[in-house]
């Protein structure tokens with residue numbers, strides 16, 4: 001099966017010792033695209049460095065809501081510079097998290113807004129993390145209203161992003177009508193091992209609503225191991241488990257889904273370099 005991992009943190013410390021083996025293992029497992037997102041300045045720089053080492057990988061730079069309050073002015077200036085590098089195909093990950101609240105809500109909003117403007121300015125889609133406490137959806141609602149306020153679903157968004165989705169809902173989590181709203185705003189939606197967790201049952205319906213050309217899968221490695229993958233460390237190769245689940249929910253053979261995934265990835269991320 002042809003596979004993509006639209007979100008794998010190979011820039012995390014936990015891959016320091018064997019990242020080349022992990023990348024090679026992913027390739028052998030059929031993974032043809034991997035996007036490595038940053039979550040702060042240091043990890044963004046490391047994402048960029050990895051694309052130098054393995055040219056088939058893509059990078060994203062940006063600041064995660066958990067790190068919103070920790071980024072210095074100088075670090076943000078670096079991220080703005082890296083965002084224009086051709087190896088960078090998206091801005092993020094950014095977003096909102098009212099579950100863990102590692103940064104105050106006001107800092108999360110400020111951080112999200114400047115990441116969204118950077119996405120607009122570069123024409124590279126934003127990668128969005130979004131979590132509320134179990135059974136709640138305040139972060140999801142706030143996120144969609146911020147996207148609207150930033151013009152992502154309007155004429156300004158079309159100028160900036162052209163035919164591409166203006167943003168990717170990464171590691172989908174939330175109710176079915178949130179998925180419906182995200183899809184109607186033109187966003188791409190990426191599913192991870194989270195779909196197998198208790199409380200995320202709505203994903204089984206949400207996955208049927210996403211148009212083929214905007215449907216992505218990911219690991220969020222080293223986190224969110226799907227059942228069957230080692231709990232200790234998730235890797236891009238294990239995206240096959242979530243992809244198999246998606247194919248079953250969509251009622252298509254793995255081969256068909258695999259072809260969709262490659263085209264959705266290429267239609268979403270503006271990679272300038274030849275493959």
Ligand SMILES: [Zn+2]
Pocket residue numbers: 007009037093220
């Ligand atoms: Zn992530």
